[in-house]
């Protein structure tokens with residue numbers, strides 16, 4: 001009982017006002033293509049902006065997921081997937097801390113999840129009080145895996161993601177750490193990055209941030225007809241690079257490019273000597289596309305235009321982009337992964353580009369914890385992609401049909417799980433995907449329908465304005481939507497995000513009669529099964545009416561100038577209605593029809 005009371009007390013203490021830690025990264029790193037090993041040194045300035053004392057620093061070494069015996073590899077064994085468990089010594093990824101010093105003192109890191117080593121703890125000899133700052137220096141070696149997963153290497157092409165010791169987020173709930181698993185992505189602390197990368201001289205590089213010194217190789221690899229790159233090297237106030245001493249005198253066949261980025265929670269980069277560069281811009285945001293030689297679906301401005309169109313759309317949805325550039329590279333792996341200021345894509349498909357660019361807003365700028373609330377970015381980006389398709393004139397029925405059918409099929413056999421549960425809790429990857437991408441996209445669509453598109457847009461702008469470059473939670477989105485719409489939406493989020501409640505409207509008895517003035521009055525019995533509720537549109541002939549009644553059975557009378565042939569509930573198929581087939585009925589001659597079973 002005392003333990004329980006203490007637990008309650010500590011959870012109340014943890015739920016303090018919003019704060020964000022201050023982190024500055026200075027990194028030097030050099031890639032050796034003979035061994036495929038990148039050697040790095042990071043100097044981290046960490047300021048405790050919380051009201052709590054910090055005794056240890058937690059770091060993620062995410063690359064250690066892509067090797068035998070990691071939590072990731074062991075989790076995949078449960079699903080007969082051995083891709084990382086069986087990866088040989090030359091092929092698996094790793095990220096090894098060689099030395100850690102805190103305030104000049106050497107410290108041995110601990111690995112609480114061993115044999116998984118995606119989380120490392122650095123105990124502090126002197127606790128970090130509120131307002132205190134500390135400098136940590138970490139030397140490490142990193143290698144990407146030959147089986148790509150959101151990172152990877154093939155020949156001289158390297159997609160570097162989650163490649164440096166990444167400070168974990170310390171937020172209202174304390175340290176946010178978990179081993180990297182197949183289900184669920186990342187959560188990052190906003191930071192400034194000043195990164196010097198050394199590679200072979202003929203490499204072409206793309207990265208989070210702007211190149212401020214050295215040559216990323218774009219100009220020399222420009223595709224015919226493309227403009228000179230807009231580097232935006234002056235995006236941040238000039239500052240000399242702090243030398244860390246890792247990189248010695250530069251060799252003749254090597255080059256160094258220094259990048260800077262601020263207010264980002266990850267720094268990704270990619271390099272290949274085969275990259276071809278194409279330039280674009282949306283307003284003052286530079287767009288850089290690096291595709292591979294011979295890419296006939298990316299070239300001639302196609303990928304550039306799609307990236308620019310996506311930025312233009314999100315500008316109308318949320319507002320101004322937060323950063324000076326966006327780089328879209330053709331990565332090794334299929335599919336796509338989002339990073340701040342950067343997307344790595346396996347193709348130049350329009351819907352993929354829109355999804356990943358959308359993540360620069362939902363995930364990059366509005367930074368949710370993807371282990372706990374993946375729907376806040378994955379479901380959102382999925383919804384935004386479909387909204388974009390609607391705006392491009394595609395038939396909404398076509399756009400949403402598969403999503404509706406897939407979720408209905410899972411609901412019909414009771415296989416859905418609450419969207420809000422932690423990503424690692426989902427039964428398997430399919431369920432995680434359906435409940436993190438697909439169903440939430442339908443929920444966002446229902447929310448847009450519920451409050452109306454104008455209020456929905458105002459809500460999104462407000463959400464963005466208040467929370468840009470901050471960590472976000474469900475409450476932040478709900479508060480903005482409630483304020484913009486003037487509606488209490490607790491029931492909506494509770495019902496759709498926290499439960500697996502289903503909704504099934506159906507048409508019961510229908511009759512119609514002609515009135516003395518010649519008009520027709522149709523009486524419709526509207527029935528609702530399941531524990532979920534939504535307002536529903538009833539269409540009788542040419543007349544539509546939105547029903548806000550929450551009773552499971554209601555009788556509605558609708559007047560029409562001519563005799564209606566049919567009554568339809570949810571005629572635009574917007575609701576996640578379990579059985580849409582019982583949503584319509586013909587209006588009978590003069591007597592009543594049989595209700596649907």
Ligand SMILES: [Zn+2]
Nearest residue numbers: 355359378381
């Ligand atoms: Zn996504």
